[in-house]
Amino acid sequence: MEKLLELKNVHVSFNTYGGEVKAVRGVNLQLDKGESLAIVGESGSGKSVTSKAVMRLLPAKTSKIKEGQILFEGKDLVKASNREMEKIRGAEISMIFQDPMTSLNPTMTVGKQIMEGLRKHQNMSKGEAKERAINLLKLVGIPNPEVRVQEYPHQFSGGMRQRVVIAIALACNPKLLIADEPTTALDVTIQAQILDLMRDLQEKTGTAIILITHDLGVVANLAQRVAVMYGGTIVETGTVDEIFYKPKHPYTWGLLASMPKLHAESKELLAIPGTPPDLLNPPKGCPFAARCPYAMEVCVEHMPEAYDVSTSHKAACWLLDERAPKVEPPEEALV
Numbered sequence: 001m002e003k004l005l006e007l008k009n010v011h012v013s014f015n016t017y018g019g020e021v022k023a024v025r026g027v028n029l030q031l032d033k034g035e036s037l038a039i040v041g042e043s044g045s046g047k048s049v050t051s052k053a054v055m056r057l058l059p060a061k062t063s064k065i066k067e068g069q070i071l072f073e074g075k076d077l078v079k080a081s082n083r084e085m086e087k088i089r090g091a092e093i094s095m096i097f098q099d100p101m102t103s104l105n106p107t108m109t110v111g112k113q114i115m116e117g118l119r120k121h122q123n124m125s126k127g128e129a130k131e132r133a134i135n136l137l138k139l140v141g142i143p144n145p146e147v148r149v150q151e152y153p154h155q156f157s158g159g160m161r162q163r164v165v166i167a168i169a170l171a172c173n174p175k176l177l178i179a180d181e182p183t184t185a186l187d188v189t190i191q192a193q194i195l196d197l198m199r200d201l202q203e204k205t206g207t208a209i210i211l212i213t214h215d216l217g218v219v220a221n222l223a224q225r226v227a228v229m230y231g232g233t234i235v236e237t238g239t240v241d242e243i244f245y246k247p248k249h250p251y252t253w254g255l256l257a258s259m260p261k262l263h264a265e266s267k268e269l270l271a272i273p274g275t276p277p278d279l280l281n282p283p284k285g286c287p288f289a290a291r292c293p294y295a296m297e298v299c300v301e302h303m304p305e306a307y308d309v310s311t312s313h314k315a316a317c318w319l320l321d322e323r324a325p326k327v328e329p330p331e332e333a334l335v
């Protein structure tokens, strides 16, 4: 497979009154063309910051990519000029956010909003752009596209609005679509429909997808690979099967245990006790050590390296060192 995106040792910090918040600390990630990757973690784990770094959408005054490379088709986006990024955004990489209302302009018809990118990036005539807008609305499953292309965002339901946002994001056939919690604001049945639509579109268009979510449940249907983030670092990456059936990191075990089970007798969810690390003063060792039931002395003192479990599976945990005691995942983590 051909590589599309590669993050190498990316560090992102925010300047706050309290000091430097080290939100992303040494992230390494890879994505092939047409592949779908889910980045999973609780809020504050660094997943949104990582994706905003790729889009270079971090606030310029208060944040900084301190170190590392973000290679998109070999080109380092960390070093790209604002002008180059403007060309890439929307045309090569597009992003959709949780709340469709914030990304839509309430004063403009949805048709005009889809046409904007086409006119800007692809030099289409008005007529061509309008035709493409109607086709895109059809593609994302909006009935009556010839009529609805003239309507305003408030005339659409929440789910239909998110479909419009997806149509805008796909308008210029981007190579990469980053979706940050795209279904969190929607109710459960609509969520499933939007995820089905995204999977469908990915098959049809070949666009690579990065899905950012706190919910492992939505991952299985859409992603091929998963990266689990904690405390600004990636603690485990693998194929969906590896993460669900052979998880190695105690934090991933905790996430799996906190997932609602289809056939479980008790409906009680097991939350992971404790709170995430303070990234103003990040721990020098494993970020999960303070909450990990298996923590050893070495964990507090030294950051574990990412151990290879298979060619596609890595986990950053001292338990994978050959000198560590053998520990099996708890029963609640078994899917």
Ligand code: SF4
Pocket: 249, 250, 251, 286, 287, 288, 289, 290, 292, 293, 294, 295, 296, 299, 304, 316, 317, 318, 319
């Ligand atoms: Fe737990 Fe240590 Fe593994 Fe961190 S490195 S997850 S503290 S066992």
Ligand code: MG
Pocket: 043, 047, 048
């Ligand atoms: Mg977020």
